[in-house]
Amino acid sequence: MNKKLGVYICHCGGNISDYVDVEQVKKAIESEEGVFLAKTTMFACSDSSQKEMVEDIKKNELDGIVVASCSPKLHLLTFRAVAERANINKYNYVHANIREQSSWAHSDDKTGATEKAVFLVKAAISKARYAESLEPIKIKSKKAVAVIGGGVAGMRAAIELSDMGCPVTLIEREPFVGGRVSQFDILFTTYETGKDLVTRLYNNLLARNNISVYTGAEVIENSGSIGDFKLTIKITPRYIMDRCNEGRLQKAIDACPVEVPDPFNFNITNRKAIYHNFPSEYPHKPVIDIENCTRCGECEKICESVDFSQKEEIIDINVGSVLMATGFDPYTPKDGEFGFNQINNVVTLPQFKRILALSNEPLIYNTRAIKHIAYIYCVGSRQVEGENKYCSRYCCTSVIHASIMAKKKFGNIFNYHFNRGIRTYGKQEVLYNESLKSGDVYLQSYEDDPPVVTQQGNKIVVTVNDILTGKKQMAVEADLVVLVTGMVPRADNSVGSLFKLPKGRDNFFNEIHMKLRPVETVIDGITISGACQGPKNILESSNSALSAATKSFSYVSKGELELEPIVAEIDKNQCTWCGACAEACPFDAIKKIKDGDKEIAMVNNSVCKGCGMCLPVCPTDVINLIAYSNREIESMIDALAGS
Amino acid sequence: MPGKIINNSFDALVIGGGIAGGEAALNIANNGFKVLIIEKDLSIGGKMILLSKVFPTLDCSACITTPKVSEISRHPGITIFTGSEVKNIAKIKENSFEAEVVRNPRYVNVDDCTGCQLCEEACPVLVPDQYQYNLVGRKAAFIPHSIASPRAAAIDIENCTLCGACEKVCPAKCIDFTQETETYHLKIKTVVLATGFNLFDPLKIPRYGFGQFKNVITSMQMERQLAPTRPFSTILRPGDGKVPDKIAYVLCTGSRDATIGNPICSQICCMYSIKQAQLLMGALPMADVTIYYINIRSFGKGFEEFYDQAKGMGVNFIKGKIGKISETDKGNLILRYEDINENIVKETEHDMVVLSVGVLPNPENSSFFPNEQLKLDPFNFVYQTDCLASPALTSIHGVFVAGTASGPMDIPDSILSAGAASSEAISYLTQKK
Structure with missing residues (x-):
């Protein structure tokens, strides 16, 4: 069949047209086979351009469209919706990325960028000629969500899901809920304690009858996917009976x-x-x-409530979506890093918070009366040498707050802040002002000249070349040195690996798009919230937990989901099961099944991402990737090769 | 109040059609509820639609905003009133509010307007273009900007001379000077405040010379010069149209400054300035860009790396707060500051200065609820009554806050905050069903 195609080449403001001559691209492709009309547009994604495309398709009875603009990661769904509104099958729209792959990549070579864009568009036109109409795969979705992690983010998400009418299973690895916040004492800005906040949330959980909470519980296996996750949970016994005295x-x-x-x-x-x-x-x-x-x-x-006969339990649950709220670990300094583990009374920020919470007046630690406290900022964050390039976001505010609390609780405390530029962003600035007004001393250095902690006899001395006073060398005799340690990803990432969740450069779980899809992951049906995605304070964790709850709910609320039909299909008559495809699949989508008396490979359509990794390894060449058939790909290669 | 009165009802009223309001509206509508967005501007998309690229990914802002905006405007569950204002909202009983909304006439039938711009050409009146932050002019008959939604003309009646030239040329006959103000009495169940923020007006700091020295501009004006829908084809300084080659950024203009009544940090200026500096290095490869700062606050995901990248590209960072700016006879600017690293007071000449203006609360929030107490925080942002566990709750039950209405935040945080507000609104509506 000869298709009638419309081709739209986008300026993207100047993002494309500053480097690629879009008019020339239009001229070069106008006479390609099948091209009925070709247009350039300032923003293909704008409402007016979309309307124009719909009208063009309807008026000219086009069979398909090619849009040459930015990455399909941004606008695939936008233009599919255009096709649908114009009553053509959305898989008859083909995308060419001439921004990331041409104008931005070759901003130093305008002629070359234009030439490359022409080839990319021609390839897309070739593909569009062979594109087939496809229908989405429809699957049932179980109306239930598993929340992994029972800290503030996890509990907050569970409560919200429950209120939206969705049953929730909350799975906490520790024997108690509350996570990191339960270790905090008084919180900024509300001045309730971490324990109070956690207790309040837990009481809210208990008040709802559609939430099951498991503590001492870990997900050890998943055999399902979006809409139908089948999780196996191992529950460690408490060795205490339910009814206890x-x-x-x-x-x-x-x-x-x-x-x-x-x-x-x-x-x-x-x-x-x-x-x-x-x-x-x-x-x-x-x-x-x-x-x-x-x-x-x-x-x-x-006590008769103690029961050593309790056994480990394994339970299976079935949910439509999984919400990750596994939190963070505090950074543990290396031995000798600012005297840690080598000099007495060098502690981390989380330790300091516990010392403040547990001590009564006067403040004594390791038998030493504490009067002068030195805080060394950015330990384990913003590292020059080391993995953690990122800023941990919460620590400046957290330590200033703790230092103010120390003064309030114990009086007669002198605080010295060895910082690298205070980052009390937003309203948190008031805390920094309060600290300055109360007489705390701030000394600053850059990353290339950090403070040094030394033991001199019985004394602990912190020295720094302070840039705020013209790089004068300043020395402070401290009774306690607090290393302001940042957030790092959980050391035990077994649950992340179990779901094959991708991580970012900072090793925290990664979202799909920071602004467009901030709580979704590339593993369909799994959302992320709280500090497992990157450093966040409590307010920010709650916001992301609520957002993730809404997103997870959207996967399960309708009871049915539509999935992308771009999946691998295996010709079962010809497959002889060698296992190479299953081995190559990064998503565990291919399993061995019995077909009559022979063994063949079978693709799970709701797990398959259509990545195509299985195709080249098949020795008998019996795998076809829907929407990327050999015919389509070969025609694209021909176009790219100019033949 | 003149004009007709119309009664209607919605589940949720979202005040503000920026990125936070839009995101909240979409989430609520996707759960089957009827949403009304009230936007006082002529286009939805808020400030984000006018930005160039966004940190730290350098995504084109228009490219992220426009599809959201068209999704919102096409959604069957969402009604949008642009050029409209909420006059007052009264709580009738639990789960029920009555809102009075005024829809100002646009003098153009939006459905018929094709956006052909012939009216613009015909109109003889020239006034400063607020969407280009007064860098260039526009007509009294005008399309707000090229990616506005709706992309339809409007008549700026205050500046219009009623000459009728636009009406004559309009091929769609959609200009209608008989349009009147419409007043709506609406029954609604829940309200989301997504009223956004105002930018600090640097006229309040006369020693920086804004409004007096032509080559001192605001960061939003620079943002427009860098945006795809920019007014000029390159970066120009307004004084004489010269392409600048020594540009200075003055951070914390109107933030962290108790003397002008805003002691808090605006949270976005460091990063947008670093972003603009990177874009300038691309647009003007020979130009020097210097950022004068107190502290660089690159605290978010990927921000510190973005800051390092700017340093690597050759952006100068000087720790020192600008005390005063003066002008030379060539229109260049002399910046006086304490160079903290060298521990001396210095003066440096630049040919263009960008004031990185901060985030201020939108004063309209307190006017919506004459009979209720909408509590504000000490900085006049909407007070979050349970800011750790439920950051979207306000002092009025059933009213939720999204985005920068509750304080300064960047786009990802605004979107998460909108996610939280919509989540609370959905639960609220689900339980009150």
Whole structure:
């Protein structure tokens, strides 16, 4: 069939036309086979251009269109919608990217950029000639969402999903919910404590009857995909019965002879092998740390709620979407980094916050009375040498707030801030002003000349060449040095790997597009929220959690989903199952199945991304990629080669 | 109030059709609710549609905004009133508000207008173009800008001489001087405030010479010069049309400055200035670009790397707050500042100065609810009553806040904030069904 095609070449303001002569491109392709009309446009994506395309298609009864503009990542959906509005099948629209692949890439060579754009458009026209009408794959979507991570972001998302009428399973790896915020004491800007905030959210969770909460729980397997994730969850026993006697359990905790460093307090204190982090923590019952428990039986003797016979449980759940809220780890300084682990009384910001929360007047740490505190900023962030180039965003505000709290709680404290430029952005600036007014000293250096921490006899001295005073060398004798450590991605990323979630340059989970699709990932049906996506404060985490909740809900709310029909199809008559395609598939979309008495490869359409990795490895060449058939690709190659 | 009165009802009223309002409206409408967007401007898209490229990805801003805008304007669940104002909103009972909305006449039938611009050519009146931030002029009969939505003409009746030239040339006969103000009485269930921000007016800092020295411009004026829908084909300084080759940025103009009543940081100026500097290095490869700063606040995802990239490209960063700007007889500018690194007071000559103006609250927020108390924060942004767990909640139950109405933020944060507001609105509407 000879198709009638419309071709639209976009100026993209000047993004394309500053380097590519779009009029010349138009002239060069006008007489290509099938081209009925060719036009240039200032912004193909603008409302008026879209209207014009619809009118052109209807008036001239076009069979397909080619749009030559920016990356299809930006506007594929826009122009598919144009095709649909003009009543042609949306797969009869083909895109040519002459911005990223031509004008921007060859801004130094306008003639070459134009020539390349001509070839790219010709290739797209060739593809459009052979494009087939396709219908989306329709699948059922289970109206339920799994939220992974029970910190503020996870709990907040779960509450919102529940309120939208969606059943939620909340899966928390730790024995208690609350995440990192439960380790914080008083919070900026509300002055409620982290514990209060976490308790408030947990009570909200409990008040809703469509949320199931699992603690000590981990997702260990997923065998499904969007609309139908089949998750296997491993639940570690608490060794405490559901109905327990709190008073006697407290006595049992007191009786436990084991003492191990307490990770909740970042190892500055010890805890027992049967423990809770704080009395009002949820769930409202302690847990036995079985790895450190000596099974001496002391707790069992005191409290009948202790039950060592509990076994690990495995449960399976089925959800339509997964919302990730796995949070962050605080950066752990290397031994010797600003004296860490080598000089006494050098602690990290999270440790300092725990010290403030746990201490009563006077402030004493490691038997030393604390009066002068030095804060060294950007430890583990904005690294010159090291992986973490990024700024951790929350730490400037967080440490200034903590230093003000230290003064308020203990009085007679002198704060010295060794910073690299204070970043109390937005309204947080008022905190910096408050700190300055209260007499805190700020000393600044650049990344190439950081402060130095040394032990001189019994003294800890921090020296810096302070740029605010003409690079004078300043020395401060400190009783406590606080390393203002930033956020790093979770060390244990097993759940991210399980879903094959992509990570950005900073190693946090990556969104598809920061502005257009900020909570979606390239794995369909999985959204991300909170600090697992990158450093965020609590407000920002809540905003992203609510956004992710809305997005996850949209995947499941209608009970049905439409998926891209661009998938690999295997000719089952010819396949002889060698496994090469399954091996090559980055998405685990290909499985071996029995077809009568022979074994063949089978593509799961809702997992397949149409990437085409399986095609070249098939020794019998029996795989076809829909919408990228050999005929289409060969015709494109011919066009690119100019033949 | 003259004109006709129309009654109607919607589930959600979104005030403001910028990127936050648009995002919130889309989310709510996609869940099956009826949404009305009230935009006081002639086009939706807010400030974002007028930007050049956006940090830190250097995506073309128009290319991200226009498809959103056309999705919003085509959505069957969304009604848009441009050139309209909310006069007042009264809470009738729980889950029910009554709003009075005034739709000002555009004097053009938008549905019939083809955007041919013949009226523009015919109109004899020339006034400063607010969409180009007064860098060039426009007519009294005009299309707001080339990617406006709706892309239809409007008559600026205050400047129109009623000569009738536009009416004569209009081939679609869509100019209609008999249009009147329409007043709508609307029943609504929930309100989303997405009223955005105002830019700081640098006339308030006379020592920087804005309005007096022609080659001192605002960052928004530079943004327009860099945008695809720019007024000139290259970067020009307004004084004499010369292409500048030594450009200075003055950060924290109207931010972090208690003397002009705004002690807080505007959160976006460091990054947009760094972005503009990078774009200038591309547009004017021989030009020197210097950014004068107090602290560089490149705190977001990919921002620090973007700052490093600018340093690598040769943008000069000088730590020092500009005290005063004076003009030479050639129209160049002398900037006086304390160079913190060298610990001396210096003066440096530039041929163009860009004031990186900050973010101020939109004062209209307090006027919408005459009978309720919409609480504002100490800086006059909308107060967030539960800012850690539910940042979109305001002091009025059923009224949610999205984007910069609650404080300075960049585009990704505005979109997430709009996501939060719409999420709260959807839950609210779902539960009150």
